[in-house]
Every structure is written in structure tokens, then in C-alpha cells.
Amino acid sequence: MRTKVGRYSIYIKPLFYIIDLTIINLLIYYFQTNLYEKAIFAIYITIMWIVLSIKNKFYEVYRFSKFTQTFALLIRQFLVFLLILYAFIGVFKQPEISRIEIAKYYIACFLSISILKYVLQNFLAKYRIIFGGNLRKVIVIGDNKKTSQLIEIFKEEEEFGYVFKKKFNVNDQDFTLKSCFEYVIENNIDELYCSVAELSNKQLEKIVTFCDNNLKVLKFIPDNKEIFTKKLNFNYYRYVPILSFREIPLDDPINFITKRGFDIVLSLFVLLFILSWLTPLLFILMQLESKGPIFFKQRRNGLDYKEFYCYKYRSMRPGNDQKQTTRQDYRVTRIGRFIRKTSIDELPQFINVLKGDMSVVGPRPHMVKHNENFIQKVDKFMVRHFVKPGITGLAQVSGFRGEIENNQDIVNRVKYDIFYIENWSILLDIKIVVLTVINAIKGEDKAY
Structure with a gap:
């Protein structure tokens, strides 16, 4: 039997633990937090940091991990760490603690650990390339x-x-x-x-x-x-090994709360600062060309395939709106063509987001009758309904939005949707939102 030679990667994770714990403990003495017993606070945050790190798999970062994955772990870790810090005040009954100084301490911890983690991760990558170490x-x-x-x-x-x-x-x-x-x-x-x-x-x-x-x-x-998923989850039921076909990050309560918080904040911003003045302006412009309501609603399938009414700004003349829009569609008004081209017609869906029917980012919902057709034709199509549908999605910013012109269009859309579902992170949501805004400003060929 052979033994492992030169294997020192096992020391990397403990080293990262030691460095991070040293940072969060040393910074206690830098800020005037008015703590009665700093030693008790140090023991408290050390224990809680270790427990939280194990729960979040904070140090489960591998040589093939991208920094975006590391950053997502940082966000998740520090969101809960913030609650842990302020919980100390109530648990140990120390009302004299300066909340402002605790906030400064929290920000300093986040920045220090984030920067150091980035530096160390890059150092290891450069070490492998330049010096041929850790290979x-x-x-x-x-x-x-x-x-x-x-x-x-x-x-x-x-x-x-x-x-x-x-x-x-x-x-x-x-x-x-x-x-x-x-x-x-x-x-x-x-x-x-x-x-x-x-x-x-x-x-x-x-x-x-x-x-x-x-x-x-x-x-x-x-x-x-012919299998679009790539994530398998291995568990034991007593002594029997069980392989789960799919693990969905949004099933985790912390991830769910994080995404829902992001949805609420962004939807409130859009409703208060954009729709509040845009809606009456569009209503006037629409009435000049085509009489009718400013909004129209359409039945679509959402989470767990449940039906809901999806809201949009009306872009067509009142009448037959149950057919998918095609290029140069005669039903689309002039103002409708503009708001579709710039994706402004989708903005009322932030109402759906606030209600909880939709999310800002997720698989785009289709009309009910289209779904019934796609289910028969496209394998894994129903996987899209494991999460809430979105105003925008990974498929849309990757070139698969608008009219389904052939079967390959919907197959590719499903592939991207499943990838998103299995690889969700708040950082990915932010990236998709930014790309959506950029695409809306530039205009897209399939936006009609």
C-alpha cells in the first residue's frame, strides 16, 4: 500500500480558519464598542463563527472554485454573522454597547476577510502556475x-x-x-x-x-x-447510500430569505421611483393611439406549476392577445413596439414580485397553453417550475428570449433555466439584472 506524498492541502482550510478567527478577534480591540467583557465577546463570536462556517460550508472552497462562488459564500456568511453580532446585545444584556461601533467592526471584518480571501486564493493560483507547487x-x-x-x-x-x-x-x-x-x-x-x-x-x-x-x-x-442537470447529492439513510438527482440551492431557508429580500427591495424601488411616474405617462401616450387599459394580465404557470395572473403594460390593440407575438406583428402599436423593444412592458411584473408570484430573476413564465405544448415536446421542461418564475433570467441574457421559432430555442432555454436553478447565487442574480439593463439600453434583436 502506498502513502500520499507531499500532500499539504489539508493545512489550507485550518490556516484559513486561524487567519479569519484572528482577524475577527483582533478587531474587537480596535473599536470603542463599550463591551464590559471583551473576552466573553471573543469566545462568543469565535464559537458562533465556527458553527456558522460549518453550516454554510464557508471553507469548502476548492482549486477549481471561481471567485464568484467564494464571494457568494462571503455574502451568505456575513448576512448571518450580522444577526449573531446584534444578538449578543440581547442575550448577554449589554445595552451600553455602541451599535455604531459594532457596525464599524462588522464592516471592517467583512472587508478584511474578503480582501484577504481574494489575495490568498489568487496567491495559491499564481503559486501553482509560476512555482509549480500544490499540483x-x-x-x-x-x-x-x-x-x-x-x-x-x-x-x-x-x-x-x-x-x-x-x-x-x-x-x-x-x-x-x-x-x-x-x-x-x-x-x-x-x-x-x-x-x-x-x-x-x-x-x-x-x-x-x-x-x-x-x-x-x-x-x-x-x-x-440528454440529461441537462449536473448536480447530484449523495446522502445516507442509516447505512443505505442514496443519490439525489438534483439539489436546489433555493430550498435552503437562508438562500430563500436572501433572494426574497433582494426581490422585495428591488421591486419597491422600481414601483416607487419608476412606475409611479411612468404609468400615467404611458397611459396618455397609449390613449392617443389605441383606447383601452394600460395594463393587461395573462394566465401563466409559476412555482409548482400553479397558475397566476402576470401583469404587463399593454403593447397591442385590445383583442386577441393569446397568440405569441411574432416579428412585425400587426397587433402591436407604435408605442407598444417601443416598450417591447426596451423591455419596459415587463416592468409591471414587479407587482407580481411584490405579491410573491414571481421573482426578479428566474425562468421566464410562458402562457398556460404554450406550457401544455412544451411539456409534450421538451424533456425536463417541468424542472423550470421548481422555483418562482422571473421577470428576467439567465436564458434571456444569454440570447434565448422572445419568440420560440423552433424546438431548439425552447430546448436551449430549458438548459439555461436548469443551470440557473441548480447554480443559484445572489451574485448570479445581480449579474443577470445588470446584463438585462444593459441589453434593454442597447436593444435586442428578438425583443419585438
């Missing part, structure tokens, strides 16, 4: 599109610190697991990546046994043809 030698077993993509990533993303050594084609006449294992031992390979689709159960069992006995890291590349 992992890897092999790939299997020859298909997925393995080729993975090998390309290993070669291009030097900051990940993976050194690709060899690919083993299972279908080669001279391939044997014995020769593969000998290569792993002789070249001191750290990690093996196996394509599940190309290996039999017996071969997989031998690979697992070999890796266990030789302390090698084993990872699998799933065969996900």
Missing part, C-alpha cells in the same frame, strides 16, 4: 467528448493546479487495468478520472479497490447524454 498529477480513463473536454480544461486552466499525464482508452486492444494501475504507481499519480459510461461494474469495482488501497483520489465523469 495534482491526474490520468483520465475513457475516450469520449466529456473526457476530451476535461483534458482540455486540465491543460488550459493552469491555476487549477492539475497536471494531465495520460489518457487510457478502454476500447484499445492493449488496454488492461493492470497496466493502468502500474502507470499510476510508477508515476505517482494523485487522481484518477473515470468515464462511467465506458467501464463495467466489475472494472469500476477494481478501480475503487485499487484507489482505496493506494490512497488515490477517484472521481467519476457521468454519462449524462
Whole structure:
């Protein structure tokens, strides 16, 4: 049996713990918070920080993690940490504590830890590229599109610190697991990546046994043809291993509250500072061209496929509005064409957001009769209804908005929607909102 050589990554997480705990404890003495017993406060925040970090998986950051993922963890960690700080005042009955100084302390902690985390993460990436440290030698077993993509990533993303050594084609006449294992031992390979689709159960069992006995890291590349999801959740029910097909971040109460708070703040801002004056102005302009109400509502399917009325500014002449709008649609008025082109017609949906029917960002809701058609034609279409629909979404800012001209349009839209559902973060929501505003200002070809 072999042992792991030169493996010091195990010290990175404890080091980050020590650095962060040192920061939040030292900063206590910098601010005039009027604490009676700073030692008690230090013990309190240390324990709570550790518990919170374990709950939020704050230090579960890997070499392939992007900084956007790290930043999302920071936001989540410090939102709860803020509550923990102010809870101390009530729990330990210290009314003399300066709330302003506590707020300054909180901001200092957030900025210090965020900056240091960014610096350290970049330092490790540069360390791998420039000095060749903290590297992992890897092999790939299997020859298909997925393995080729993975090998390309290993070669291009030097900051990940993976050194690709060899690919083993299972279908080669001279391939044997014995020769593969000998290569792993002789070249001191750290990690093996196996394509599940190309290996039999017996071969997989031998690979697992070999890796266990030789302390090698084993990872699998799933065969996900025609499967848009990529997130699997592994749990145990007593001693029985259970693999969940999909894990949705918004099922987490903290994530849900964070997103709902973001929705409420943004929708109130739009309603008070934009719709309050825009609505009467548009009403006057609409009446000059086409008599009728300023709003129209349409039945759409939302969370858990429940129906709700979606609000929009009226952009067509009153009458048949149940057909999907097409390019140069005769029903669209001149002012309607403008508000559709700039996406202004969608703004009343912030009323839906405030009511809780919709979210600012999420899969775009379709008309009920269109959904009934898409369900029959598009695999995984119903997954979009695991979360609230949105005014804008990842699919829309990625070029898949407007009219569904062919089946591939809706298939691509579903792919992006599922990716969003499984990879949600508040940072991703903010990015999508910013891109939506930019696209609205520039104008989009499919906005008609």
C-alpha cells in the first residue's frame, strides 16, 4: 500500500480558519464598542463563527472554485454573522454597547476577510502556475467528448493546479487495468478520472479497490447524454447510500430569505421611483393611439406549476392577445413596439414580485397553453417550475428570449433555466439584472 506524498492541502482550510478567527478577534480591540467583557465577546463570536462556517460550508472552497462562488459564500456568511453580532446585545444584556461601533467592526471584518480571501486564493493560483507547487498529477480513463473536454480544461486552466499525464482508452486492444494501475504507481499519480459510461461494474469495482488501497483520489465523469442537470447529492439513510438527482440551492431557508429580500427591495424601488411616474405617462401616450387599459394580465404557470395572473403594460390593440407575438406583428402599436423593444412592458411584473408570484430573476413564465405544448415536446421542461418564475433570467441574457421559432430555442432555454436553478447565487442574480439593463439600453434583436 502506498502513502500520499507531499500532500499539504489539508493545512489550507485550518490556516484559513486561524487567519479569519484572528482577524475577527483582533478587531474587537480596535473599536470603542463599550463591551464590559471583551473576552466573553471573543469566545462568543469565535464559537458562533465556527458553527456558522460549518453550516454554510464557508471553507469548502476548492482549486477549481471561481471567485464568484467564494464571494457568494462571503455574502451568505456575513448576512448571518450580522444577526449573531446584534444578538449578543440581547442575550448577554449589554445595552451600553455602541451599535455604531459594532457596525464599524462588522464592516471592517467583512472587508478584511474578503480582501484577504481574494489575495490568498489568487496567491495559491499564481503559486501553482509560476512555482509549480500544490499540483495534482491526474490520468483520465475513457475516450469520449466529456473526457476530451476535461483534458482540455486540465491543460488550459493552469491555476487549477492539475497536471494531465495520460489518457487510457478502454476500447484499445492493449488496454488492461493492470497496466493502468502500474502507470499510476510508477508515476505517482494523485487522481484518477473515470468515464462511467465506458467501464463495467466489475472494472469500476477494481478501480475503487485499487484507489482505496493506494490512497488515490477517484472521481467519476457521468454519462449524462440528454440529461441537462449536473448536480447530484449523495446522502445516507442509516447505512443505505442514496443519490439525489438534483439539489436546489433555493430550498435552503437562508438562500430563500436572501433572494426574497433582494426581490422585495428591488421591486419597491422600481414601483416607487419608476412606475409611479411612468404609468400615467404611458397611459396618455397609449390613449392617443389605441383606447383601452394600460395594463393587461395573462394566465401563466409559476412555482409548482400553479397558475397566476402576470401583469404587463399593454403593447397591442385590445383583442386577441393569446397568440405569441411574432416579428412585425400587426397587433402591436407604435408605442407598444417601443416598450417591447426596451423591455419596459415587463416592468409591471414587479407587482407580481411584490405579491410573491414571481421573482426578479428566474425562468421566464410562458402562457398556460404554450406550457401544455412544451411539456409534450421538451424533456425536463417541468424542472423550470421548481422555483418562482422571473421577470428576467439567465436564458434571456444569454440570447434565448422572445419568440420560440423552433424546438431548439425552447430546448436551449430549458438548459439555461436548469443551470440557473441548480447554480443559484445572489451574485448570479445581480449579474443577470445588470446584463438585462444593459441589453434593454442597447436593444435586442428578438425583443419585438
